[in-house]
Amino acid sequence: MNILKKRSKEVLIYSITGSRKISNIFSAFIIFLGSLGLLLVAISSYLGMDLFLFSEEISNFPFIPQGATMAFYGIGGLFISFYLWWIILWDIGGGFDIFDKKKKKEVCFLRWGFPGKNRRILIKIPMNDIQSIRIITGVQERGIFTRTLTYESIVYMETIEQGFIPLTRIEDNLTPPEIANRAGELAFFLGVPLLY
Helix, strand or coil: EEEEEECCCCCCEEECCCCHHHHHHHHHHHHHHHHHHHHHHHHHHHHHCCCCCCCCCCHHCCCCHHHHHHHHHHHHHHHHHHHHHHHHHHHCEEEEEEECCCCCCCEEEEECCCCCCCCCEEEEEEHHHHEEEEEEEEEEEECCCCCCEEEEEEEEEEEECCCECCCCCCHHHHCCHHHHHHHHHHHHHCCCCCCC
């Protein structure tokens, strides 16, 4: 989702939200709490004593196989939740779209990846390579038991060398007027045609 937008006559900057979304934070928190609960059940089964005030049945489980299984799932859940928390902390997928007409006359896409040599992913495209801004609408089926058709639009930038570069994501949950406004704003700013 594009939270921040800065604009002047020569520079347009969109801030791109990566993994720091409420849904990701909620998922990591719930997985952490669930795995912690499984580990506490396994520990109470291993010790043979009640660590929970409301249940005596848990301490009566034999450690092998029930307690060991719960410990295994608890440790697995902790690893998954720690992985999610690190992704949120590093803001994987976050970054900026910078459209600069003044100094460099180029479009820069900056995204953050995993730590290491290639943490910063930077793609630069000269302004004279940009041919158009396009809105492409696709139909997608959703649902397991019921079939629902959804129409999803994505804004693309068409370039000579790179082809079509997506500027919006499906998970941004933009409404059709927001997509049209974003595409129109970019086409007007870049001085290129807007195509459907």
